Amino acid sequence: MKPPGQEEFEASSAHENVPAGELDSGPGPGPSPDDPSDIDCRELGVPKDPLLFIQLNELLGWPQALEWRETGRWVLFEEKLEVGAGRWSAPHVPMLALPSLKKLRSLLAEGLVLLDCPAQSLLELVEQVTRVESLSPELRGQLQALLLQRPQHHIQTTGTRPCWGSPHSRKASHSEEALLKEQHQNPLRQKLPPGAEAGVVLVGELGFLAQPLGAFVQLRDPVVLGPLTEVPLPSRFFCLFLGPPTLGRGYHEMGRAAAVLLSDPRFQWSVRRASNLHDLLAALDAFLEEATVLPPGRWDPTTRIPPPKCIPSQHKRLSSQLREAKGLSAPHPAPDEDRHRHGPHVSSPELQRTGRLFGGFVQDVRRKASWYRSDFSDAMHPQCFSAVLYIYLATVTNAITFGGLLGDATDGAQGVLENFLGTAVAGAAFCLMAGQPLTILSSTGPVLVFERLLFSFSRDHRLDYLPFRLWVGIWVATFCLVLVATEASVLVRYFTRFTEEGFCALISLIFIYDAVGKMLNVTHAYPIQRPGSPAYGCLCQYPGPGGNESQWTRTRPKDRDDILSMDLGLVNVSLLPPPECAQRGGHPRGPGCHTVPDIAFFSLLLFLTSFLFAMALKQVKTSHFFPSVVRKVLSDFSSVLAILLGCGLDAFLGLATPKLMVPREFKPTLPGRGWLVSPFGANPWWLSIAAALPALLLSILIFMDQQITAVILNRAEYRLQKGAGFHLDLFCVAVLVLLTSVLGLPWYVSATVISLAHMDSLRRESRACAPGQPPSFLGIREQRLTGLVVFILTGVSVFLAPVLKFIPMPVLYGIFLYMGVAALSSIQFMNRVQLLLMPPKYQPDLLLLRHVPLSRVHLFTAIQLVCLGLLWIIKSTPAAIIFPLMLLGLLGVRKALEWVFSPQELLWLDEQMPEKERSIPEKWLEPEYSFSGSDSEDSEPMYQPKAPEINISVN
């Protein structure tokens, strides 16, 4: 046995960026993407033996009508034939009875073991196998005929993933071509990687045998054994266990044991290198050494365990074996390996300080320049088309919603049109120039909040907003360039989860608060008419007592209202509704003329409907209904669909709900402003200097918003190959802030959620996978083209105005509430807040809770809550505009926490600050996985496409 060396193990877990070439194109250190056994949740690279498909054929019907029937199959997990239902069971972890393994061992020890057998066909194989002394020639003939008999396979003609329509199963027909056709049409075959081999296990009870017959054959060259396997793969292993009828299902269980053994990569690895019976038995014993035993009393052995999310690394098994043999203690993963998701930016080369002015920026430009050509050639994949469609819709929805809010916040100084235009220009420019072109630029929550504060400040002080804002933009660009020059981006190493969560929670709460507040404003604008409320009654009064009267009565003498008016003795007034009254030249008079009934509650209904519908659609992804493609579409487009539903409802009832204000022509929303902002306007000259103060705050905000998002996007679990560009990204943002300020367009920074969705839509996954195994994540199609096309399309959408004016504002408020709630619930902080309400007995089995006392966890959560409360209070006072400074204060609080919590506790609750990382004793990093995976996010695989709903900068 030669397990891979220590060096290989270390290398594969180091997670260094591959310097050149795409992962699946070169022979580099990456794994072959086609071998599903090669990829597990934690690391890449496992023994290179071909994948084995194992099939159990059972002899049934003794003594009347003997036939072979496939009753089980294994690739990674077991699938059992449900005889009654005529379908394969769900893949599950195989469970064996210990006695059957022991019986198997003794049968192997006594039976025929042919290693390196040269047989070239089934016939030769059968002859070799039946060459046993104990068999009479007559029996041998009978047995050979039996072994050559064609087995009944159970082939489901539908793919198992994704599966369209209902399945129907077919029995093999008995013509040769039909069989071949069926074997080739088998959906399982498409999933198995090229080079896969088969193993066949034949078991059964045979009355004419006096004693058990066991054979284990490893073929020198894999041979296609005709109809023996359901997939036409060459077989490498052949096992035969026949014997006189016994009690129970002894042979069945023994066959299962043999199949499970063969499906174990470690056993396979050993047997492929075995030279004699002793090696074979040693491999079986090694299997038993590692086996887990479940006690009989508390566990029903017929239970089927679904495939775990994360199967143990085969490397670990081999290396632990090696260590054990060398007399070392059990291996502990290095801190870097276990915790790299929290500190991926600690050791990345992008964040090394060069010490020169613009040093990091120059490095970024150099690094990205070498990839620039491939940034376009890598986009040549059909997947990119669907990514463009999806991200385009998300961007447009976002532009509409933020445009509406910005218009509200700035009294029309910015609006939907400006936001479309700005998004398109800034986004496209960023995609062409930036260090991380997967980033999608957008309006974000924090900048929106700041813009609102800035606007109310300038309104309160009677400043000309846009010129003032231009100066703020000029200063922000300057400050950001200083940050680029001084390589300030290396400070993102100090952004721990504490900072990210504080930032994200605050922004989410502002979103929720604003959405609800806006909604309440609508109900105030359209008050509810309670019984006894004064707003009742409205009359239409005409100018003179008789002036238009004759003409009016002549034109519409039969009008019901008029008849009533005349009946009542009214001369120059009528009961016409206000719009019609004004149309006829009258004046609506009365306390009820300005109230529009039903709007308040209908708006509330629209608000709730779009919120709940978006929430529900998001959940569809994890439901069990519909094929996964449908679910993914419904879930990905949840907000678009919710907006459409809201608009449909509104259009159906035709009520005068407040609608999104969009200009009908291509001109700024605010009347009387041009596309270029004059630098002074009505403001005094010194304001251009004074603007440096708010600009400083905004620079801090933009820096944090941009870099927190960048840190998330460049995490190691996304396996990006082309590296990040923190300095270059910030430079681009600075230039774009300047540009948009000059044009009077909104400011843009990286938007976490859309960017993550963008990356998600460009995931590269292993295609072939065994039943029960989720597809493996290989990386992201890193290129600039999808983003560019998305923003060009967004720019063209400026002309969507005739459609957009049908969108009711309450629907947009509902979507914003949804975004806020989704963002809030996606952070671990909220899980810990939930723990406060959970009795310990019902708490999920989080790794965190296994290692940190509950009281300490609660203390940490409470401190976060207090920080959040303080931030909220500051935001609500007149000092609100300094809240970016308070975000910086979070870093200080985090530093102070090191006096309260031990490094071990902080490692679990937050990540370590860079300097301290090395001091953690290894015993705290014990790798344990919780079983109930969905509850314990800590044991989730690194890459969680669905988790970060709107993670940090809510957009």
Next chain:
Amino acid sequence: MKPPGQEEFEASSAHENVPAGELDSGPGPGPSPDDPSDIDCRELGVPKDPLLFIQLNELLGWPQALEWRETGRWVLFEEKLEVGAGRWSAPHVPMLALPSLKKLRSLLAEGLVLLDCPAQSLLELVEQVTRVESLSPELRGQLQALLLQRPQHHIQTTGTRPCWGSPHSRKASHSEEALLKEQHQNPLRQKLPPGAEAGVVLVGELGFLAQPLGAFVQLRDPVVLGPLTEVPLPSRFFCLFLGPPTLGRGYHEMGRAAAVLLSDPRFQWSVRRASNLHDLLAALDAFLEEATVLPPGRWDPTTRIPPPKCIPSQHKRLSSQLREAKGLSAPHPAPDEDRHRHGPHVSSPELQRTGRLFGGFVQDVRRKASWYRSDFSDAMHPQCFSAVLYIYLATVTNAITFGGLLGDATDGAQGVLENFLGTAVAGAAFCLMAGQPLTILSSTGPVLVFERLLFSFSRDHRLDYLPFRLWVGIWVATFCLVLVATEASVLVRYFTRFTEEGFCALISLIFIYDAVGKMLNVTHAYPIQRPGSPAYGCLCQYPGPGGNESQWTRTRPKDRDDILSMDLGLVNVSLLPPPECAQRGGHPRGPGCHTVPDIAFFSLLLFLTSFLFAMALKQVKTSHFFPSVVRKVLSDFSSVLAILLGCGLDAFLGLATPKLMVPREFKPTLPGRGWLVSPFGANPWWLSIAAALPALLLSILIFMDQQITAVILNRAEYRLQKGAGFHLDLFCVAVLVLLTSVLGLPWYVSATVISLAHMDSLRRESRACAPGQPPSFLGIREQRLTGLVVFILTGVSVFLAPVLKFIPMPVLYGIFLYMGVAALSSIQFMNRVQLLLMPPKYQPDLLLLRHVPLSRVHLFTAIQLVCLGLLWIIKSTPAAIIFPLMLLGLLGVRKALEWVFSPQELLWLDEQMPEKERSIPEKWLEPEYSFSGSDSEDSEPMYQPKAPEINISVN
């Protein structure tokens, strides 16, 4: 080894009713309720050995500061000490490594085994254990001192179930009393049953030992070993495994293996009867024979499996062992045992036909008479008080909602007041006389539907409703008495799941349809004012042109509306709102006078709010927040709370929503009717004969509604001791129908949901339970008092009218929608409908799907859907009144299904009709459980308190 005999196994699985005595009072065949190991999901009665608490004390800190520390404990499942977090892990299924079991075996074989050891104290025990040749006297002394050292226990001072507040853990202080106090305060101790014994396993690495030291002691008499165990239980077993420091955690794993072995009831049973080392090793080998092996490659051994819902029966293990020894094949459960939940009524003595007139009725009376005294004495338990409160609230809610609907359906011929009165009278009478006094009588959906049909029929034909209804009631009572006389109730044996589900689905759909329809009616009654809608404007006109004018202007000269009116030149009209106008003696004139704005949408909001709130509260039960008591209350009172919320919202806004109509005095809702219905009224005489026809239909309906509910309530899984009374119940219902018809009150039959809730609130559960084990169900407190008190309170609530008039109707409609949806989703039929939408890959691992081809399952579902569609069509046509006949038709369809489906398929899809039950081959009854328990309702334990939301007769 002497496993219990075959007979005992057979007896315990026969599920016969225990003839006399309450389960926990007598020494009968029932289990001792206090022994948690005794009770599992499937059957009662397992070996009678005391429960064993096992504690693992580990020697830590070698070589500097040796101390014993408790690091694990076992009762049924394993709890591991999370050292970092300082808390016990969640209980989980213990997993062992096979090598550690082997090492344990060899250490036992070489070490000291003392069976039947007479030691009386820890000191004696330690002396005996250390009397080993290999130890020098000096070492022996050191070792003895070490063994007498007090260990560190981890005692959590909060109970684990239910748990109030956050836990805080304490380290043992070192004074003797403190220790004793702590031992006694240990919450675990309260949960362990009296008579429980302890087992202690001590392991550790000890540098001064040259070779491993192993000892296994079984004490003759259990001895309290002082501070050794965290609970002050007498110890029966003592294991010691010490040795020189080795690699890994060898001794820890060996200790765990020993503890898991001891926690196995079968091993325990054998060891308690072992007489020498050979017996001990044989027991260990037997354990291994039964152990389940998980292969290493596809399973992470550090995974923790949560306790399964259903642990395998210890009886089965013992009996299978016995069978194997006797050379029989593996046991298959008899059809009765495995399927009794579906056909519990097949063999029950209540349903044997006597062949005499009123034979079954007389038998019922005799059977119940013998329990009559205990039916009152058994109610003396505090649990009954909370049951009364809960069921009272449910009954009142029900009476209000049904009263409102009945009032709607019959134009006030019945109403809330009648329903209160009728419920109280009928319910109390039924509780006093019926065969199954746990039943709660109520208005039910089917009867409501029939009543509505009857009312519209009599309105369409201009009949006097109440007298006509009286004659229907007279005939119904007659027919029902005939059914009682002819023992027709034995026909309930033919009510299969197909019938129950068809009935329930129809009623649920009617509920949903009606709730939504009523809601839409509200929006029609209060139309929405769209722009341009004619309903605009309203004036207040005063009688004469000048009549009251002077007086009027004098009294309120400053009124804003009046000033406006005068300003407009209005003389005898004003803009006063209609109510004020009418108050002042004017007449509202104009098209807008009858529209009330905002009511439509507000009603819709109330409707949706109460529906969604009730649904959400129902889900709280399965959430992880709050202690289980709080969750249970929130969930049980979900509809009450939803109604309160709706009323609160309504009162807060003060809008004129349509409210529940209740009479202000104690008199019938309909003005002009007395409490006694005159037998003829305005109807022709022959109508009293013609009433027999609808009465026949109603009799069928009442029979089916009553008996389907009765079948569900008397299912074997509820373990009722006092038997059912199908004939007696029907007799009572017939008498009460007569009575309520005479009084003009609604008709009542058994209401499934409230009755099930009643039984649920009277559950008897084992109090003591091991960590990880759900409390076991022992039976129901069968008595008549709770129901009686509930109905007396309901009767008193007739005077609640001043409160009830604040309930808005939309809220009640919302609750009804909730009831319909909940009832619909609780039947298996809906699960199968969902399967139609699920790709096979995502379908839950239902037993059904393992045994029946998917296409056949879909065919069965489709037939049910077609039947439902036909029923719906009939209900919607003028022939609606014959729909009870169609329900009978379901029985015919079910019979016809036997030509389409094989008996095996019908066994899984439905249950068998009685005659065919015996013909099922046993191999179809293979007992397998799905792992993901929540998905597979088939593998759920029999008694599902939360499952049947509103199961059959929606009430």
